[in-house]
Structures are given as structure tokens and as C-alpha cells.
Amino acid sequence: MTRVVTVIGMALLGLVVLVGCGSDIEPGRTLGEASKVQGLTVATAEASLLAGAEMFVGTVESSARGMITSRIDGRVKRIGVSEGQSVAQGALLVTIEDNVAGDRLAEAEGAQQAAEARASLANKTFERYQNLFSQQAVTPQEMDRVSAELEMARQQLRSAEASVSAARTAASYSRVVAPYAGRVVRKEVREGSTVMPGTPLVVLDRAGKLQVRAEIGDAWASKIQTGQSLSVELPALEKRLAAKVAEVLPASDPRSRSFQIVLDLPEDAEIRAGLYARVYVGQPEVPTVLVPRSALVQRGQLYGVFVVDEQNTLRYRLVRPGRVHDDKIELLAGLSPGMRYVTAGVDQAVNGAVLED
Template structure:
């Protein structure tokens, strides 16, 4: 009986050892410590900034032209295409104006006949055969013939349509073989070096805009902000939209071109807010996150942001003045990760 109990005890002990060994082998290994990340920090401060209202606008060329012919005729040659740069005086298209060439030949023939008649009358007058009035009449007919030739030559010159200024062709409306007539647009061109932002300013803000004022403009496709100067503004509001068209001259900038979307910031008052660099904000799904340096480690902080002004973003909640936020390498960080200041 004692031997049986002893055997059962040994079996149970062996099973316990086996189970204990299996349990130890199934335990996951401890996670390695997070690496230390070098970062730049910036202290959050409450500052007074101008409160602004943004008005949307479109970049347009200050100098643009709709090219049309001054005489009628079919387009014989079209020498440019949209996107092509041209210089003032460059030939854009050539018209087939056979009728005008025929008119020129007739006018030249009349001029030649008038010149012969004038010389004949002068010779007869010298012989006292005709009166002075006949010579004057022949002189007048000759001058009229000369004028007719010059007029037709001018019309013939209009068959060559040239660029009115340095610029780029933006649109081709007609093609070879189409009939051109006075006032009918054939091409469009503009000067890409002289651009401005055209914005419709609401009546509530127009009193804050004056000729010569300078405003900050943000173009969606450009990384930098631009400073625009008000060059023109309508004195009367649009009766439907109740807005005023304001045109602001833009400086030259790489990548700036006609048709881009932009926003102009119009100051309306002063406000005190917290702002952080845009590089400090990390967006994960619907969450807006910044990392605060706390005792040498990154502390994840959910925030609520407001407007973006330049390279800074307004923080409405989630941060306190005096805290230091990570302004680079933020997307790489995890909560609690060790930090070292660069």
C-alpha cells in the first residue's frame, strides 16, 4: 500500500515537471527596448497673432490677348501650338488673301496710269496747251492712286498675324483651312512672367483691403508663401454675389503659373493662440498626434488643431504652453520611446 502511494506521488511529480517545462517554453520572449531617436524640440508658447480670414482666388496672367485677324481669309499656315513660347513680332499664322493681292495689282495699275497722265498734263501745260486746273486735277488723281496702293498694301500685311508681345500660346481655337474674319478669335496667348491672384472679396472684408496693400498668399502647389500687392480692385460690388473683384500682383516664383488655386490671408483682428510647426503634427487615421518630450521619452498626445498659417498649425486643445514638442522624426516615434536632443 505504501509502495503504491509512493509510485503515484512520483508519477504526479514527473507530470508536474513536464507541464512546468512546457509552460516555460511557451512564454513569449521579452520585447527588446525601443531605440533612442535623436530629435529636435521646440517649446510651445502662447503668442499673439493676427486673426485672418482666407479668401480663395485663381492665378491669372496680367497680360493676355485673344489673337484675331484684321482681314478675312482662309488660314494657310499655322506656325505655333499651345505651350509654345513666342517673341513680340513672331509670325503666328498666315492667311490666304488672293482677293487682296488682286486688289493690290489693280491699285498699282491705276497708280501707274495716273502717273503717266500727270506727266502728260505737265508737258501740255508747259506748252500752254492746257490750263493749270487740269494739271492740279491730274495731280490729285495721282495722289489718290498712291493712297489706294498704300491702303491695299496695309491690308495685305494683315494677312501675316504676329505676336503682340513676348509670351506663350495658351489656346488654339482655329486650324489650317478655317476661315478667319475680323473679330473672330484664332489663338490665345499670355505673358507667364506677369501673374496676379484674382479673388472675390466679401463685402464684410473689403474695408480691410486698399490699393497698394500687401497680403500673404498661399498657392496650393507651391511650398513657399508669396507676398502679393493689391494692384486693382472693383469699386462696386457684384449685385449677385455681393463680392468685390480684387487683383493682387504676384512675384515671380518657380512653379507659379496661370490657373492655379490660391488663398489670400486678410487680417481681421488679433488673437492669442498656441501654434506648433506643421512638421510636429502626425495624422493617423482620424487622430491628430504630437509627441511631447517628457523625462527623456516621447509622450504621445492627442490634439485638436485649427487653421494652418504658413508653416505653423494652430493647436486648440491637447497642449500647454511651455511644453516641448518633437518637430522632426515625429512619424517614426512610439509612445515612451527614448529621445536625445540634437
């Protein structure tokens, strides 16, 4: 009996507590009322027909890249360019300090002066003997000897002049100049480095046409032709360009099951060799959803948009972005046609908030 009374007492006490708590909540209000936002721009997602594409990785490169090397022994005295710098034809790239070439030039010039003196003396001697021979004052044998000496002196002079020319050319190799106008890609040496003939000094890209070289899956081997236009994206510059196929390499790599293609890029001062590129090979048009870039919200490594449900409540929804099309982004998953989403003012949007008109 005592146990029954105790249970009834506890039940009555709980009822009293509930009645007391309920009296604190004003009529017409609930706990945890949702916040409200306004001033957001909302649009309805629509399906757009875009050409689907398979993406392949490529690299921007010059149509002509050259390795400038040293032709003499010596020490790098000065490097006159920096990486990425544009240079004109004949511009000084590297100066090599070379005492050997200078000494050889001085020696060759001295030998030339001596040969010139001998040739001058032999010519004068020949003229004198020629006058004496006309007067029959010297024998034919003596005249032949003087003629031979003159010819030998002339040969020695020509040889000395050739040596001077070669020495001057070798000495000029201490000044390494650009063989053509272009852009410096990379410096292979530093000031003070010792170099020998054949040592790489500077990598130089020829100015003008840039290209993209890409590895394409061999399933496309029969579908890509020279002159065909493909879409090329440069993520670093946020640019998408049309490029024509300039070359299709016939050999396929059996390990990667791919082959190479080369595309000519249009002229653009911002594009430089070495940039990462994406090459898209087209497929039939497929429906896709495009949203403005302003609608995309990044949180860490994830992307999402704020959708508006039937109760006008904002919900943060994860999406998977795809290709960039000018000021819009393709969404591969997460947003379906017909769904309402926030296009502007996402910085004010809060998950679970009610959107007011």
C-alpha cells in the same frame, strides 16, 4: 452524487491544464513585448503667436490681357507659338493664307502704274501747251482744258496710291504679330481653320506685372484700403508672398455678399497667370502650434504626428494642418502645447513602440 463527482473532476482537470501552461512562460517575461526604436528626434510642442487670418480664394492674372483677332478672311496656314511661350513685341504669332488680299494688291499696283502713266502724259501735254500759249498759238479755252486734264490725272494717281497702301495693309494682316511683349495664354484656333474678321486667334498677356483678383466677404469692405499689404499664398508653387492692394472695386455682389480686390504681386519668374491663390485678411494674433514639415505623416487623406507619452511610448495621433509658414506647418487641432512629438525619423516610428534614448 454522480453529478457532483463529475463537476469536481472537470475542475481538477482545468487546474492541471493551467499549471502546465504556466510552466512554459519564463520568469520575468510577458507575452507580446513592445518593440523598441531609437535614433528619433523629439521636441516639445510650444504655442506661437501668429496673426490669425480669414482666407479668400483668388486667381493670378495679367495686368493687361488681350485677345488677338483676325482682320481678314482666310485659312490659318501656320501657328508660330505655343501656349505658355514668352514672345517679344512684333513676333509672328499666326500666318493666314489669303489669296484675295494678294490679288487686290496686284490689282491696285497695276492701277497705280496706269495712273502714273496718265499723269506723266498729262504733265508733258500741259508743258507743251504752256509754251504754245506763251506764243499765243492756242486759245485760253484749250489751255484750261489741258490744265483740267492734268489735275484729274494727278487726282487719279493719288487715289491709286491710296488704294495700293490700303491693299498692302490688308495683305500685311495675313501675318499676325504680337502688339506687345508678353506670354501666350491660349490658342483659339488650329492650323487649317477658316477665319473671318473678328475671329479670336490668340490670348496674350502683357509681360511684366501680375496681379491677384479675389472675392472678399463684404464684412471687410470698410477694412481693406488701397496700398494695404496682404498675405497671398500660391499652393502650386508652395510660396507665400506679401502683395499690396492696387484696387478695391466698390460694387458688391448681392448674391455672394462679396466684393473684388486686385493685388499687385512682386516680380517672380515662376509665377504665371491662371494660378490658384489664397488671400489672407489679417486678424489679431492668436496662439497656435507650429511643427516642422518633417514631423507630419500622411496616411491616405489623413495627417498625423507621433507623440511620446509619459512611458516613452510612441502614439500616432491625428492632426488637422493649416497654413504653411516657410518650413513649418500650423496645426489647428490634434497637438497641444507641452506634448512631446517626433520631429525627425518618422519613417522609423511605429505606433506602440518604446522610444529608447
